[in-house]
Amino acid sequence: MLQLPATLTHAQASACLRDLGQALAAEPGAAVLDATALTSFDSSALAVLLELQRIGARAGKALAVQGLPARLLALATLYGVESLLGAGAGAGAATASAEPSAKA
Numbered sequence: 001m002l003q004l005p006a007t008l009t010h011a012q013a014s015a016c017l018r019d020l021g022q023a024l025a026a027e028p029g030a031a032v033l034d035a036t037a038l039t040s041f042d043s044s045a046l047a048v049l050l051e052l053q054r055i056g057a058r059a060g061k062a063l064a065v066q067g068l069p070a071r072l073l074a075l076a077t078l079y080g081v082e083s084l085l086g087a088g089a090g091a092g093a094a095t096a097s098a099e100p101s102a103k104a
Contacts, residue, residue, distance in 0.1 A: 002033045004048075006040065013044040020048070021055050029061060036067030046076055049085055 002023050008016055024031055033052065038045065049065065056063035065085060076082040 002027075002031055004033065004035045004038045004045075006037045008038060008045040008048060009040065009042045010044045013048050017048045017051055020052055024052060024055055024061065024063065025059060027061060031056065031061055031063050033063055033065045034067055035065055035069065035072070038067075038069055038072065041069070041072060043075065043079075045072055046079065046081060046085075050081065053084060 002020055004020075005012065005016060020033070033049075053063055068085070073082060073085075076085055
């Protein structure tokens, strides 16, 4: 299982994408990305998630995101990209963690 770090802002985005992209490429099939540790983030986290979905798609691998923070899912909805993360049903489903709603 792949895992997002606790902090994913612009400062960490390139290194995080590089590391997770390599880990995703090494996965033998469909992959799961655990986002439960993610507590501090900005819109760069969305960019990383979207690029990881692209990497997976190019390699023919599904990427499911688990434990997506509710605030990040709200931000994705605001930007109109939640469906690209797989929010909803299906192999790439993103599941929001049970945390209080907050403004993005």
